[in-house]
Amino acid sequence: MDQIEEQASEHEIHENRAEVLASMAAASRRAGRRPEDTHLLVVSKTWPVEMVRRAATSGQIHFGESRAQEVLEKVPALPETLHWHFIGHLQKNKIRKIIHLCETLHSVDSLPLAQQISRIAGEEGVTPGIFLQVNVAADSAKFGFSAASIVEEIDEVLTLPHLSIEGLMTIPAFSPDPEDSRPHFARLRELRDTLSTRTGKPLPGLSMGMSGDYAVAIEEGATIVRVGTAIFGKRNKQAQ
Numbered sequence: 001m002d003q004i005e006e007q008a009s010e011h012e013i014h015e016n017r018a019e020v021l022a023s024m025a026a027a028s029r030r031a032g033r034r035p036e037d038t039h040l041l042v043v044s045k046t047w048p049v050e051m052v053r054r055a056a057t058s059g060q061i062h063f064g065e066s067r068a069q070e071v072l073e074k075v076p077a078l079p080e081t082l083h084w085h086f087i088g089h090l091q092k093n094k095i096r097k098i099i100h101l102c103e104t105l106h107s108v109d110s111l112p113l114a115q116q117i118s119r120i121a122g123e124e125g126v127t128p129g130i131f132l133q134v135n136v137a138a139d140s141a142k143f144g145f146s147a148a149s150i151v152e153e154i155d156e157v158l159t160l161p162h163l164s165i166e167g168l169m170t171i172p173a174f175s176p177d178p179e180d181s182r183p184h185f186a187r188l189r190e191l192r193d194t195l196s197t198r199t200g201k202p203l204p205g206l207s208m209g210m211s212g213d214y215a216v217a218i219e220e221g222a223t224i225v226r227v228g229t230a231i232f233g234k235r236n237k238q239a240q
């Protein structure tokens with residue numbers, strides 16, 4: 001009940017999105033980048049289908065979810081023109097359920113998980129876009145390849161036949177000061193450059209930046225930012 005009262009209107013959501021897009025463009029220009037090279041993924045986790053609908057009427061097509069159960073509930077209830085990205089920790093027994101619903105997986109956090117996704121994707125006849133999640137801050141509370149393990153394992157990941165490896169993703173520890181995230185974003189970009197040189201693969205995608213720090217992430221090279229709260233308002237429920 002409370003949640004219904006707190007839900008943003010369609011108009012508010014459109015205004016919020018316009019504001020985020022404007023700050024994204026400003027951050028791109030500050031960094032000497034082209035605004036069209038940074039994309040907004042709207043994170044709709046915990047919000048009902050109606051909120052996604054309200055966001056979609058603004059022209060937003062890409063949405064992110066972090067729980068398989070929510071993907072199964074929401075995606076079939078919304079227009080097929082939307083594109084879904086999985087951004088949460090993915091359990092192996094959920095891969096087959098979501099692989100037809102989510103075209104991009106941002107949170108592939110280990111070699112065994114990548115292997116399993118490739119195997120199932122092959123059986124199901126799909127080739128998901130993949131971001132490899134790296135725990136650049138070596139935060140014991142976060143999933144992800146360590147910087148050392150991804151250097152060791154990238155060649156093997158790149159041999160997996162049914163994955164389209166787009167690049168790297170990271171989630172720094174939350175801090176009220178976005179500048180605290182900057183070194184982690186810079187580290188992810190440097191790691192990408194290292195891997196790209198070693199493998200000869202461009203790995204162009206950098207999925208980094210959330211509501212509090214997406215502008216800093218874009219200054220440090222993000223190609224896709226994952227933004228929920230700045231679009232829909234504060235979540236009541238814990239996701240993740």
Ligand SMILES: *Cc1c(COP(=O)(O)O)cnc(C)c1O
Pocket residue numbers: 043045066087088171209210211212226227228229230239240
């Ligand atoms: C929830 C979540 C986001 C969005 O966070 P906001 O602070 O609401 O913008 C981005 N990325 C991941 C992986 C998330 O789980």
